[in-house]
Amino acid sequence: MVATPVEACLALDAGILARGGTFLRGAGAGRLSWKNAFGQEVSSVLWDLEPTAAGAVLLRLRYTVRRWGGFERNQGEEVVEAVRLQTTRPNFGGVRWWFACPLAAAYSPCGRRVSRLYLPPGGRYFGCRTCYGLTYRSVQERRSWHELSRQNPRLALAVLDRRVRRLVRRSSGGRASARHGDR
Numbered sequence: 001m002v003a004t005p006v007e008a009c010l011a012l013d014a015g016i017l018a019r020g021g022t023f024l025r026g027a028g029a030g031r032l033s034w035k036n037a038f039g040q041e042v043s044s045v046l047w048d049l050e051p052t053a054a055g056a057v058l059l060r061l062r063y064t065v066r067r068w069g070g071f072e073r074n075q076g077e078e079v080v081e082a083v084r085l086q087t088t089r090p091n092f093g094g095v096r097w098w099f100a101c102p103l104a105a106a107y108s109p110c111g112r113r114v115s116r117l118y119l120p121p122g123g124r125y126f127g128c129r130t131c132y133g134l135t136y137r138s139v140q141e142r143r144s145w146h147e148l149s150r151q152n153p154r155l156a157l158a159v160l161d162r163r164v165r166r167l168v169r170r171s172s173g174g175r176a177s178a179r180h181g182d183r
C-alpha cells in the first residue's frame with residue numbers, strides 16, 4: 001500500500017485562519033475554499049467559532065464529503081467536526097495558534113498540537129499528519145512515483161495538479177512561498 005502524500009489532501013492552516021485576529025475574538029464565521037490548477041473551486045468548508053465554558057475556543061467545521069462505492073456512489077454526506085484551538089506565546093511576542101488533532105487514536109483522542117490538519121482523499125475528518133500516516137511528496141516520489149500512478153491514478157492526478165499549480169505560480173513571478181513548518 002502506498003502512503004498518501006500531504007499534497008493530495010485538503011489542508012487547514014491554523015496560522016492562516018488566525019490571521020487578522022479571527023481566533024482572538026473567539027467569535028465569527030467564514031468559508032474556506034480550495035481551487036484546482038484551472039481556478040475552479042473543488043472543495044469548501046464553512047467554519048465558526050464557539051467559546052467553551054472553560055475559556056477555550058472550539059473551531060467548528062462543516063463540509064460535505066463524497067461517498068464512494070455501492071449504491072451511494074458519489075453522493076454527498078454532511079460532516080461536522082469540532083476542533084479545539086490552543087495557543088502558545090512565542091519569545092518574540094504575540095500569540096501562536098494551534099489545532100488539537102480531533103481524531104481518535106486507539107480509543108483515546110489524539111490531541112497532538114499541530115499547525116495543520118489534513119483531509120485525505122476519501123477521508124471524512126480532518127486530522128493530523130501522524131494520524132493519517134501522511135508522507136511528503138519529495139519522499140514519496142523518490143520511492144515510487146510509477147507505483148503510485150499505477151495503483152492510484154486519482155491520487156497521482158491530484159499530486160500532478162498540485163505541481164502544475166506551483167509551476168504556474170512560480171512562472172508568473174509569484175511571491176516567495178512562505179511555507180509553514182509542520183510539527
Ligand SMILES: [Zn+2]
Nearest residue numbers: 101110128131
Ligand atoms: Zn492526530
